[in-house]
Amino acid sequence: MLSRVIAKAFGGVWKLKEHCVTGTGVRAKLLRFLYHYYQFEHGSAIAFDASFESAPNFPRGMKQIVVSGKAHIGANCTIFQQVSIDEDMRPGSKVFGAPRIGDNCYIYPGARIIGKVSVGNNVVIGANAVVNSDVPDNTIVSA
Known part of the structure; x- marks a missing residue:
């Protein structure tokens, strides 16, 4: 309160x-x-050094959202509750690093975006989807 x-x-x-x-x-x-x-x-952890092009929209509030300090989020993104946008820190991993998310993306509840992946512009990531590879522009990702 x-x-x-x-x-x-x-x-x-x-x-x-x-x-x-x-x-x-x-x-x-x-x-x-x-x-x-x-x-x-x-229950959130959004690092100070996480890069945001503009203030994101949190329709359900900033509840249980994790964003790595090395992540980059584009302009006009909507992030729902229980989302993780986190880096992969395993040495030698194919996706070692942090995500880069484009503009006008919707990330629905429970989604996980992990590692050095590129998510294009106008992408919708569905509830509970796990993204660990690149996603092109104008795509819908489902669980």
């Missing part, structure tokens, strides 16, 4: 995150603590 009030005071959780990244000093440290608290309350 407290985290929602704090996030609203900054114009939403994404604005709070932006203040954390751009701020300095004691205020920035306090804001980082509040952002981490918000994530903790919602």
Whole structure:
């Protein structure tokens, strides 16, 4: 409850995150603590250094969403709950690295995007789908 009030005071959780990244000093440290608290309350882990072209849309809130610090997310993406966009850290893996997601993508609940894969523009990743290889533009991926 407290985290929602704090996030609203900054114009939403994404604005709070932006203040954390751009701020300095004691205020920035306090804001980082509040952002981490918000994530903790919602079971999420979205790294500060994850690259987003624009603020993503979280239709069900930022609930149980994991985004690696090395991931890149394009503009106008919609991410539902329980989604993982994570890197593959196994040495020698074919997909060692983090995902790169294009613009205007929809990632539905429970989807997993793992490793150095490229997801094109206008892609729909269905509920509980696992993506571990490249996906071309204008594609629907199902479980």
